[in-house]
Amino acid sequence: MTQLDHTDATGEQTPKLGRKRDHTRDADILDAALEVLAETGYDGMTIDMVASRAKAGKGTLYRRWASKGELVIDAVACMKNSDIDLSRLPDTGTLRGDLIATIKSRSIEDGEKKLQIMAGLASMLSRDPELAEAANAAIVEPRATVHRMLMLRAVDRGEISADSDIETLSHITPSMVAYRSLIQRKTVDRAFLVSLIDGVLLPAVGLAHQVPSRVG
Amino acid sequence: MTQLDHTDATGEQTPKLGRKRDHTRDADILDAALEVLAETGYDGMTIDMVASRAKAGKGTLYRRWASKGELVIDAVACMKNSDIDLSRLPDTGTLRGDLIATIKSRSIEDGEKKLQIMAGLASMLSRDPELAEAANAAIVEPRATVHRMLMLRAVDRGEISADSDIETLSHITPSMVAYRSLIQRKTVDRAFLVSLIDGVLLPAVGLAHQVPSRVG
DNA sequence: TATATACGATACTATTGAGTTCCGGATCTA
DNA sequence: TAGATCCGGAACTCAATAGTATCGTATATA
Numbered sequence: 104m105t106q107l108d109h110t111d112a113t114g115e116q117t118p119k120l121g122r123k124r125d126h127t128r129d130a131d132i133l134d135a136a137l138e139v140l141a142e143t144g145y146d147g148m149t150i151d152m153v154a155s156r157a158k159a160g161k162g163t164l165y166r167r168w169a170s171k172g173e174l175v176i177d178a179v180a181c182m183k184n185s186d187i188d189l190s191r192l193p194d195t196g197t198l199r200g201d202l203i204a205t206i207k208s209r210s211i212e213d214g215e216k217k218l219q220i221m222a223g224l225a226s227m228l229s230r231d232p233e234l235a236e237a238a239n240a241a242i243v244e245p246r247a248t249v250h251r252m253l254m255l256r257a258v259d260r261g262e263i264s265a266d267s268d269i270e271t272l273s274h275i276t277p278s279m280v281a282y283r284s285l286i287q288r289k290t291v292d293r294a295f296l297v298s299l300i301d302g303v304l305l306p307a308v309g310l311a312h313q314v315p316s317r318v319g
Numbered sequence: 320m321t322q323l324d325h326t327d328a329t330g331e332q333t334p335k336l337g338r339k340r341d342h343t344r345d346a347d348i349l350d351a352a353l354e355v356l357a358e359t360g361y362d363g364m365t366i367d368m369v370a371s372r373a374k375a376g377k378g379t380l381y382r383r384w385a386s387k388g389e390l391v392i393d394a395v396a397c398m399k400n401s402d403i404d405l406s407r408l409p410d411t412g413t414l415r416g417d418l419i420a421t422i423k424s425r426s427i428e429d430g431e432k433k434l435q436i437m438a439g440l441a442s443m444l445s446r447d448p449e450l451a452e453a454a455n456a457a458i459v460e461p462r463a464t465v466h467r468m469l470m471l472r473a474v475d476r477g478e479i480s481a482d483s484d485i486e487t488l489s490h491i492t493p494s495m496v497a498y499r500s501l502i503q504r505k506t507v508d509r510a511f512l513v514s515l516i517d518g519v520l521l522p523a524v525g526l527a528h529q530v531p532s533r534v535g
Numbered sequence: 536t537a538t539a540t541a542c543g544a545t546a547c548t549a550t551t552g553a554g555t556t557c558c559g560g561a562t563c564t565a
Numbered sequence: 566t567a568g569a570t571c572c573g574g575a576a577c578t579c580a581a582t583a584g585t586a587t588c589g590t591a592t593a594t595a
Contacts, residue, residue, distance in 0.1 A: 121570030122562045128572085144442030146362035149552060160573040165554065225441035225501060226360030235504055243502055268518035274498065275491070275519065281502070282494035285441060286459055288451055302484035303491065306523040337540030338592045344542085365582060376543040381584070 124166070132157045132164060136178040141216055144223030145175060176234050179220070183241040187249060198257040198310065202300045205249055206293055215291070217242045218284050246277040254308065263308040272307055275299065340382070348373045348380060352394040357432050360439030361391060392450050395436070399457040403465060414473040414526065418516045421465055422509055431507065433458045434500050462493040470524065479524040488523055491515065 117123070135157035139148045150171055154161045168174040193204035221242050228235040251273035257263045276299055283289050333339065351373035355364045366387055370377045384390040409420035437458050444451040467489035473479045492515055499505050 118564090118570055120564060120568065122564090122572080124571065125562095144362075146360075146442065150554080151552075154573090158573075160575085161554080162556085162574090163572065166571085171553070219445070221502070222441045222445065225438040226362065228501060228504070229435065229438060232504075235502075239502060239504075268514060271495075271514060271518055274495070274503075278494045278498035279487075279490070282490065282497060285444065286437070286455060286497070287490075288444070288455075298484055298487055302487055303519065303523045306525065307519050309522065309527075311525075336538065336594060338542080338594090340541065366584080367582080370543090374543080376545085377584080378544090378586085379542065382541080387583070 128157070128159060128163060129167065132159055132167070132174075133178045133181050135159075136174055137182060137220060140175065140178065140223050141219040145227050148175075148223075150174075172231065172234070175224075176231075176237050179224070179234065179241050180237040182217075183245070187245045189245075189248065189252070192249065192252060194256075198253060198262055198308070199300065199305055201253045201256075202250070202304065203297065205253070206296050208293075211291060211293075211296075214246070214280060215284065218281055221281065222285050243277055243281075246280075247273045250274075250276060250304075257308070263310065267308045272304055275303060344373070344375060344379060345383065348375055348383070348390075349394045349397050351375075352390055353398060353436060356391065356394065356439050357435035361443050364391075364439075366390075388447070388450075391440075392447075392453055395440070395450065395457050396453040398433075399461075403461045405461075405464065405468065408465065408468060410472075414469060414478055414524070415516065415521055417469045417472075418466070418520065419513065421469070422512050424509075427507060427509075427512075430462070430496060431500065434497055437497070438501050459493055462496075463489045466490075466492060466520075473524070479526065483524045488520060491519060 132153065136148070136153045139152045139156060143152070148171075150161055150164060153174070154164055164174065168177060187210075193201045195201050195204055221238060224234065224238055228238065251269055254263065254267065254269045254273060258265050258267070258269070276296070279299055280291050280296075283295065284291050289295075348369065352364070352369045355368045355372060359368070364387075366377055366380060369390070370380055380390065384393060403426075409417045411417050411420055437454060440450065440454055444454065467485055470479065470483065470485045470489060474481050474483070474485070492512065495515055496507050496512075499511065500507050505511075
């Protein structure tokens with residue numbers, strides 16, 4: 104949810120007289136907030152950092168958001184679906200082909216930044232359910248949704264059994280990527296993602312562990 | 320310039336005269352630090368909280384650790400292996416039996432607290448490699464090690480193929496547990512852990528997805 | 536027993552940062 | 566054009582907290 108159109112954070116309304124709020128500044132401020140969030144985490148982030156990065160005055164920020172917390176929630180919520188287009192999923196005819204096709208270097212890079220943001224928010228998630236929901240919807244679910252849809256399509260065409268635990272399996276890659284990046288602190292590269300597909304996901308849906316002979 | 324000539328946090332020396340340091344207080348302080356860490360996260364944790372929880376003076380803390388950061392690193396490092404005993408792994412004769420046997424309610428509870436601590440540390444991990452290493456060794460690796468050892472034993476007795484990607488698979492459960500608890504904010508219960516074993520791990524090592532007929 | 540040091544408790548200092556207010560200048564509506 | 570409100574910027578208030586110092590007391594060594 105974005106901030107309200109005609110009122111500011113404190114509930115003030117559009118002025119009948121005088122200059123109107125310049126909403127072209129909103130995106131700059133939210134982008135700056137996400138950058139600072141990724142670099143320093145929620146607690147390390149200061150309003151001054153965000154304001155100066157966006158070349159804005161602090162007053163401009165507080166005219167739009169009542170507090171640092173609301174700014175962060177809005178920033179996280181607004182990055183939803185910035186990089187994933189569900190209407191353009193790969194369709195190669197096989198589940199393995201589709202899964203491999205979702206691996207894009209741009210997708211990996213974009214994912215890394217979102218993971219940094221998630222790490223910076225982690226300690227807040229247990230204290231702010233609204234933030235947790237926004238972070239989940241913006242960072243995590245889009246990734247799982249891609250795999251879920253590809254697997255459901257594989258069920259439809261009879262490639263895999265409908266008994267497969269698709270809900271759990273669709274979260275394997277997002278989970279392992281977050282874990283490897285944030286906790287193990289190893290690089291997430293194509294080889295790792297392919298090994299998840301060939302060593303975990305496909306065997307788990309009954310597509311026997313095939314030595315992947317130059318298919319991907 | 321520190322005020323202490325004979326002992327200080329960075330280089331303790333036994334005094335030649337006078338009262339000796341009471342090292343029985345150390346564990347209380349470290350335990351208090353872990354509790355506060357789990358409840359409030361690194362940034363939310365204050366030295367006063369830790370001191371009062373441990374019924375200690377702040378001076379007592381600063382006599383032992385030079386800073387908040389060093390106290391936290393020490394606290395995390397000292398909880399290593401507090402709950403897992405690698406010399407007493409289950410041995411039921413089948414991989415499934417062993418994996419199911421590792422599910423204990425006490426293990427789940429203990430894991431939840433460690434996950435809270437990990438969440439509280441998350442934003443620090445990218446800035447402090449020493450802390451990241453301590454957290455990984457204390458919280459994450461012990462869990463993966465159990466699964467790794469059980470799977471290696473299954474290879475030894477010929478139950479599963481040596482081609483299995485055991486290194487990746489051993490991190491599936493720790494990863495999915497962290498993900499479900501911290502990000503999805505769903506409960507981690509026995510049913511979820513069993514579904515990981517039967518729906519992901521066993522199929523992935525070539526033990527066909529069997530409908531688990533009251534075996535566990 | 537005298538001395539040095541640890542202890543818990545508390546007061547203190549210095550810094551940081553959220554949020555507010557004010558400035559001079561720009562911009563929009565009446 | 567005039568007044569209201571925006572803008573970036575900077576100064577300000579106020580609360581929180583890391584870290585230091587001190588007090589009265591307890592305890593171990595010489």
